[in-house]
Amino acid sequence: MIDSERHINRAMLPEPTLRRLPWYLAYLKQLDSKHEDHVSSTQIAKRLNVDASQIAKDLSFLNIKGKTRIGYEVHPLTKTLTEFLGFKHRHNAYLIGAGSLGSALMRDLGLMQFGLNIVAAFDIDPEIIGSQVGNIPIYDLAELHSRQRSSGVAIAIVAVPSESAQEVADALIASNIKAIWNFTPFRIKVPRNVVLQNTSIYSDLAMMYNNLEANVNNKNITK
């Protein structure tokens, strides 16, 4: 079903709602694999530690309403969420930078389950240009423009060293890439018509270290 039939305005969907939808989906998939028929928002709430009214509100953005005393139908809701989140479609993507993180992403088949299909990688290192990682070819970055033109790939994953991140992003935008998934800790600037998604695993790491340290300090104080 296309968005207009569901009357969903994607641009109006709050980011926190969108971020919670994959959590609900992960739990629903689990219930679905156990052939559970229905689930209530209270049950989801208890399991995921999210307010039940928040869950109902989040799902209402997708025009999904549970039935009183029965809740949501597990299988159809799983399908609708998978579809809405774009995990069922095949999104072709380029990977820029086939170093350690880049190669890891090329080997991680997990992304494919969520609809992301890396069709080619690009690098500037002559030692790896022409080789393959997990059946994905690595091309010279200089070929980006001509290859994008013939393939029409819209998404690029940036996994280059921080200091090259902006330069690479500028080349991607000039080559008509419409969305950049930035894995570097560098804050890339993009024009308004290009989607930028940052994944800051190093910020997450810093958060974890800090909270661990805070717990230790706290224990020393309360001793």
Add this chain to the structure above:
Amino acid sequence: MIDSERHINRAMLPEPTLRRLPWYLAYLKQLDSKHEDHVSSTQIAKRLNVDASQIAKDLSFLNIKGKTRIGYEVHPLTKTLTEFLGFKHRHNAYLIGAGSLGSALMRDLGLMQFGLNIVAAFDIDPEIIGSQVGNIPIYDLAELHSRQRSSGVAIAIVAVPSESAQEVADALIASNIKAIWNFTPFRIKVPRNVVLQNTSIYSDLAMMYNNLEANVNNKNITK
């Protein structure tokens, strides 16, 4: 320098500040490699698209103050931030689940640069138990408790299928693990004295797909 000398209360540090510090560090490292001596908050602000007053405020939490008309000293600030964020220390960690994502994390040497050292992996698949990925041994999950007791490892990375995430987390907590880095889309529950850090690359993917779709829809409307 330890936190108490700097008078930093880690538990009081706002999360958005903590998340921005690695961005500043990435830019500072770049300047440092070019042997730049000083940088102003205005210059950082322009480069990273963050308010200059916000940068000054974020750094003041670490008791770092720039000098009027000169700004911050690049090299000392790079060192202080690296130290504060825990990227210079060696944090030993276990990896639970050596499937596609898990193996990718084991091969990604990038994490080592940020102080994370995966010393061993655990799995339940007899086919891979006893083997190695990138010099890291894979043990039987049943050995977790005894191995943790002799190693004292405090951090565990969870990269198992969603449906096993809570069960694995419970086993980790029972084995005295103090911090869990959750890569599954499942919302694990932990007691208050255990640190939980979620990295939701699938939520990020959903965000990117949605914004890309919103851009396409928007273009069709304005045509």
